[in-house]
Amino acid sequence: GDSVIQMQGQVTLSENDFLFINCTYSTTGYPTLFWYVQYSGEGPQLLLQVTTANNKGSSRGFEATYDKGTTSFHLQKTSVQEIDSAVYYCAMRAGGNYKPTFGKGTSLVVHP
């Protein structure tokens, strides 16, 4: 079945540090890949999505490239800020399956 594996637990950084959150996926279909961000006390918000293999999605300084060869969709940001502190979820929707599969989430804490 479809699955998404992302780096779990907490990542602690200082402002202006480089962020990298690992995400890999498994499916027999043709996936659309997502990153959602959930701030404390709120619902998940779409951060970025990519439908086509080898394309890159970007938003608010975050980037992720749909790498079909390594079945990965890692999230990166060159310089994080304190306001980026949140839980980040990698997700996938494959083919006619309208229910995205979510990773277990990675908590990012950025200290000023």
Next chain:
Amino acid sequence: GALVYQYPRRTICKSGTSMRMECQAVGFQATSVAWYRQSPQKTFELIALSTVNSAIKYEQNFTQEKFPISHPNLSFSSMTVLNAYLEDRGLYLCGARQVSGNTLYFGEGSRLIVV
């Protein structure tokens, strides 16, 4: 833009009682609505996927008898947690998808606290 509102934001209910939560799509037509439960550990469990004019599909470990869902039109869905117990605690999220889209737009969630 696409917005999803959920109500109530938070409910405290006694063990064995029920809680109904609502999901309203604003600015788009919600062809499909996915109901999730987010555990205290922050993981997502899909409860069911509801598509207008189709049967509601429940995931393993979730049943219509426990989590009845209504999706009467393209802007509204509701779900009830019947006979809630401690294991039903969590944040219930509604994710709505429009006709031609890939993306689920989520509401803020309805938090269920059982005492």
